[in-house]
Amino acid sequence: MEILLTKKLDKTLIIGIGNNTRQDDGLGWCFLDALEKEGFNIDNLLYKYQLMVEDAETISYYDTVIFVDACKENLKNGFSFETLQLSLKLEFTTHSIPPSQLLGLCNNVYIKKPKAYVLKIEGFEWDYQINLSEKANQNLENALAKIKTLTSKSS
Amino acid sequence: MLKSSKMKTKKIIIEPVTRVEGHGKVTIKIDENGKVSNAYLHIVEFRGFEKFIQGHPYWEAPVLVQRLCGICPVSHHLAAAKAIDQLVGVDPENLSPTATKLRRLLHYGQVFQSHALHFFYLASPDLLFGINAPAEKRNIVAVAEANKELAKKGILMRKFGQEIIKALAGKKIHGIIATPGGVHKTFTKEERSYFLDGNQIPNIDTMIEWSQEIINFIKSYHAQNSDWINNFAAYPSNHLSLVNKENGAMELYDGRLRSINFAGNELLNIEDIEYKYHFKEAVEPWSFLKFPYMSKYGRKDGWSRVGPLARLNTCTFIPTPLAEKERIIFKQQSNNSVNNMTMHTHWARLIEMLHCAELMKELLLDDELLSDDLIREGIPRTKGIGIIEAPRGTLIHEYHTDNQGIITKCNLIVSTTHNNEAMNKAVKQVAEDILTDVPEITEPMLNQIEIAIRAYDPCLSCATHALGEMPLIVEIEDNHGNLIDQKVR
Numbered sequence: 001m002e003i004l005l006t007k008k009l010d011k012t013l014i015i016g017i018g019n020n021t022r023q024d025d026g027l028g029w030c031f032l033d034a035l036e037k038e039g040f041n042i043d044n045l046l047y048k049y050q051l052m053v054e055d056a057e058t059i060s061y062y063d064t065v066i067f068v069d070a071c072k073e074n075l076k077n078g079f080s081f082e083t084l085q086l087s088l089k090l091e092f093t094t095h096s097i098p099p100s101q102l103l104g105l106c107n108n109v110y111i112k113k114p115k116a117y118v119l120k121i122e123g124f125e126w127d128y129q130i131n132l133s134e135k136a137n138q139n140l141e142n143a144l145a146k147i148k149t150l151t152s153k154s155s
Numbered sequence: 156m157l158k159s160s161k162m163k164t165k166k167i168i169i170e171p172v173t174r175v176e177g178h179g180k181v182t183i184k185i186d187e188n189g190k191v192s193n194a195y196l197h198i199v200e201f202r203g204f205e206k207f208i209q210g211h212p213y214w215e216a217p218v219l220v221q222r223l224c225g226i227c228p229v230s231h232h233l234a235a236a237k238a239i240d241q242l243v244g245v246d247p248e249n250l251s252p253t254a255t256k257l258r259r260l261l262h263y264g265q266v267f268q269s270h271a272l273h274f275f276y277l278a279s280p281d282l283l284f285g286i287n288a289p290a291e292k293r294n295i296v297a298v299a300e301a302n303k304e305l306a307k308k309g310i311l312m313r314k315f316g317q318e319i320i321k322a323l324a325g326k327k328i329h330g331i332i333a334t335p336g337g338v339h340k341t342f343t344k345e346e347r348s349y350f351l352d353g354n355q356i357p358n359i360d361t362m363i364e365w366s367q368e369i370i371n372f373i374k375s376y377h378a379q380n381s382d383w384i385n386n387f388a389a390y391p392s393n394h395l396s397l398v399n400k401e402n403g404a405m406e407l408y409d410g411r412l413r414s415i416n417f418a419g420n421e422l423l424n425i426e427d428i429e430y431k432y433h434f435k436e437a438v439e440p441w442s443f444l445k446f447p448y449m450s451k452y453g454r455k456d457g458w459s460r461v462g463p464l465a466r467l468n469t470c471t472f473i474p475t476p477l478a479e480k481e482r483i484i485f486k487q488q489s490n491n492s493v494n495n496m497t498m499h500t501h502w503a504r505l506i507e508m509l510h511c512a513e514l515m516k517e518l519l520l521d522d523e524l525l526s527d528d529l530i531r532e533g534i535p536r537t538k539g540i541g542i543i544e545a546p547r548g549t550l551i552h553e554y555h556t557d558n559q560g561i562i563t564k565c566n567l568i569v570s571t572t573h574n575n576e577a578m579n580k581a582v583k584q585v586a587e588d589i590l591t592d593v594p595e596i597t598e599p600m601l602n603q604i605e606i607a608i609r610a611y612d613p614c615l616s617c618a619t620h621a622l623g624e625m626p627l628i629v630e631i632e633d634n635h636g637n638l639i640d641q642k643v644r
Binding site for chain 1: 300
C-alpha cells in the first residue's frame with residue numbers, strides 16, 4: 001500500500017476536510033497548512049468543509065487522491081494511513097458525501113478510478129475554538145512525519 | 156425498515172425522510188376503518204440561532220447566520236447583509252450599482268447551484284426510475300449509470316454556480332462578500348474571463364444551453380406522465396414571493412412581497428419591510444418548525460406556498476427572454492391561471508435555473524461589475540429587515556440593535572418554514588390517496604410521501620436553524636397513539 005510523493009505533487013491531490021473553528025476538527029486543514037510550509041505545491045492542496053458531489057469531477061483529473069480528516073477513533077501513534085476502496089452506496093443527504101462514495105461516483109460518471117488513501121488523524125476537542133488541542137498537535141506532527149517519509153523515499 | 160401489522164388501527168412513521176436537506180419525521184394515523192385520520196411532518200431539529208446571535212455586534216450577523224446551512228449559506232448571508240445595510244443607514248436602492256450587481260451575481264450563482272443540486276441529485280431518481288423503483292436504485296449513482304451525460308451536466312452546472320460563489324465570496328461555502336453598506340471586493344477581468352471563455356470550465360453560454368436541455372427533458376417527461384405529474388399531491392393554495400417593485404416581474408433579490416390565492420386574486424402586495432405587520436407565526440406541539448400565515452386571513456386560510464412554483468405564479472413575467480418563453484409554455488399547463496400542481500415545482504425550478512443563467516450572463520458582460528465603487532454610508536439605525544428569494548422561497552431576516560450596535564433581537568423566517576403548512580397538506584393528501592384501505596403498506600407507497608415533501612426541496616436545517624445529521628422517519632400509529640409500523644433508512 002506504499003505510495004511515493006514529490007513536493008510538486010504532480011498528479012496527486014491532497015484534500016483536507018474539516019473546520020478550523022471547531023478545534024481538532026481543523027486537523028485536515030492544519031495538515032495542509034503544514035504541507036504548504038514544507039514546500040508542497042499549494043495548487044494540489046484542497047481545503048474542504050465537507051466533500052460534495054461536484055468533487056467527483058475534481059478528483060477525476062488526478063491519479064492519486066489523499067483525503068485527510070480528523071477522527072475520534074483511538075489510533076496507534078494518533079493517526080492511520082490506509083488505502084481507500086470505492087463504494088457504490090450513496091448517502092441520502094447532499095450536505096456531504098464520504099470519500100469512498102465520492103470515489104464510486106467518480107468511477108461511475110467519469111470512468112476514472114484514482115488511487116485513493118485516507119489519512120485519519122485522531123482529535124480530542126471539538127468546541128467552537130480555533131486552535132488544535134495539544135494532543136492533536138502531536139498527532140499532526142506524527143502524521144506529517146509519515147508523509148515526509150513517503151517524500152524522502154521518492155527523492 | 157417497514158414492519159407489518161395485523162391491527163386495524165395504525166400509525167405510520169417515515170424516519171428518516173430521505174433525499175431532503177434535514178432531519179424530519181412523518182407520522183400517519185390510520186383509524187379502525189382503514190382511513191387516514193391525520194398525517195404530520197414533524198421537524199425534530201432545534202438549534203436556536205435567533206437566540207444566540209443576541210449580544211453579537213451587528214456586523215457579525217451576515218457571517219454568523221450563514222452557518223445555518225451548508226447548501227444555501229449565500230442566501231442567509233445576503234438576507235442578513237440587506238438588513239445590516241439598513242443598520243448603517245443604507246437602503247437597497249442606495250447601494251452602489253457595483254455592489255448591487257456583485258451581490259446579485261452571487262445570489263444567482265447560489266440559486267443556480269442549489270436548483271441543480273436538488274434536481275439532479277435529489278429529484279431526478281424519482282423521475283428517471285419512477286415511484287415504484289426499488290429503493291437502492293433511487294439515487295444519483297443509479298442516475299449516473301442510466302444517464303452519464305445527465306449526471307455530468309448536473310455536476311458541472313452545480314460546479315459553475317459554486318465557482319461563481321467562490322470567485323465572489325472567496326470560497327464555495329460560507330464565503331464572505333457583503334459588508335455593511337456594500338461589498339468588500341470587486342470582480343477582476345481574469346475572474347470574469349474564467350466564466351466567459353470556456354477554457355477551464357464550460358462557460359455561461361453552455362450553462363444556458365444545458366438549462367434549456369434540462370427543461371426539454373422535463374417537458375418530455377411531463378408529456379409522457381402528465382396524469383401523474385399534474386395530479387400527484389396537487390391542491391389549491393396561496394402563493395407568496397417577492398416581485399419587481401415597478402412591474403411585478405420575477406425578482407429574486409429585492410422587491411415587493413406579493414401573495415395571490417389559488418384562483419389568482421391578490422391577497423397581499425406590500426413593501427417588503429412591512430412584513431411584520433402582515434404575518435404571524437403559529438406553533439404546534441409536535442414540530443419545532445413554526446407555521447407562518449398572513450394575519451389578515453388567519454391561521455387556516457392565510458398560509459402560502461413559497462419557492463419556484465409560487466414565484467412562477469406571483470410574477471407577471473420573467474425579465475429574461477429564454478426563461479420568459481418557457482414561462483409562457485409553463486402557464487399554458489394551467490390554462491394561464493394559477494398553477495397549483497405540486498410536481499410542477501420541479502419544472503418551475505428548472506425555468507428559474509435558466510433565468511439565473513441568463514441573468515449571470517447579463518452581469519458577467521456588464522463592465523460596471525469591475526468598478527471599485529463598493530461601499531456607501533448613511534445615518535445609523537437600530538432596525539434592519541432583509542428579504543430575498545432564496546432557492547426554496549422567501550427568506551426574511553430582521554435584526555434590532557442597541558445604540559452600540561449590539562444585536563438585541565433577531566427574527567428569521569426561512570423558506571422551508573413558509574412551506575410548513577404546504578408540506579403537511581401534501582403529506583396528508585398523498586397519505587389519504589395511497590394508504591386508505593390498502594391490504595399492505597409497501598416501501599414504494601411510503602416513498603410517495605417523501606416525493607411530495609421533496610417537491611418543496613425542504614431544508615430542515617435552515618428551517619429550525621439546526622445542525623447535525625439529516626435523516627427522516629415514517630411511523631404508523633393506531634388511534635390510541637400506539638406505534639404499529641415504522642420505516643427507517
